[in-house]
Amino acid sequence: MCAAALLLLVIGASARPLFGATRTATAPVLTAAEIGFAQDMTVHHQQALLLAQRLDPAADQPVRRVAQEIEYSQRYEIGIMQGWLRLAQxxxxxxxxxxxxxxxMAGHGHHGSAATTSGTALPSIGAAMPGMAAPAELDRLSVARGLDGEILFLQLMLRHHQGGITMAQAIIEQTRTGAVLDVxxxxxxxxxxxxxxxSALLVARNAEPLPFP
Incomplete structure (x- = not known):
């Protein structure tokens, strides 16, 4: 994501005026759907960071590299979304x-509760989010090593991304705010x-993706 996305954050927030035509009424910076998306996608992204952090440090370089790239991009996007939420109070x-x-969400499966980057399970936050890893899967990833650890990480992250795409597609259908659409x-x-x-890394390891949804 380019640095212009940060500018879009400010533009998007200001596109909906904080104050209406009268001084007694205020207009929201973001719609309820946009706020919900930013809140829930933040939690979803936080679990992606946790998956990357629990990857075996001795994993092959291509696997570690993709984990690092995912961690970087999703940290950046968390910052953007939390900026929206601060502007919207x-x-x-x-x-x-x-x-x-x-x-x-009808017809979309989910896979247990969320967890923050600290490892704390959040059963009420993320319990219905598509693609989320269950606590037991996170525990398995923490101790998985070698080829088994690489495969499990790739499977969990791939399914997690499929869930993230489902959520992004949903907000695209609901929003008209330029910054939210762009992000x-x-x-x-x-x-x-x-x-x-x-997927390519899984194929190279003769492994199949997990079912989704």
């Missing part, structure tokens, strides 16, 4: 996770490219 996480796309579309492009890398 919204909480960093949602009281009702995934409510913004609840109608789109969501960039997420689609980036994660599809990374899925290509993850």
């Amino acid at each position: 919204a909480a960093p996480t949602a009281r009702e996770p995934m409510a913004w796309m609840a109608s789109d 969501a579309r960039e997420m689609l492009l980036t994660q599809r490219k990374e899925i290509g890398f993850l």
Whole structure:
């Protein structure tokens, strides 16, 4: 993602005026769906960071490289989304996770509760997010080594990205805010490219992806 995305953050926030025509009324910076997306995608991204951090440090260089690239891009996107939420004076996480796309979740599977980068499970936050790894899967990844560790990481991250794409597509259908559209579309492009890398690395290890959804 280019540095212009940060400018889009400010432009997108200012596109919806903080104050309306009268001094007694205020207009929201972001819609409820946009706020929900930023809150929930932040949690989703945080688990991607956790997956990258739990990869075997001795994994082959191509696997470590893709993990590092994912970690970098998703940290950057977390910063953008949390910036939106601060401008909107919204909480960093949602009281009702995934409510913004609840109608789109029918038929989409999920895989347990979320976890933060500190490793703390958040069963109510992320329990309905597509592609999320279950706590038991995170525990397995923490101790997996060698080829088994590489395969498990690639499988979990690939499924995680598929879930992220589902969420990005959902907000694209609901938003008209330029900055949100641009970032969501960039997420689609980036994660599809990374899925290509993850899939190729799985094929090279004679392994299959996990079912999704």
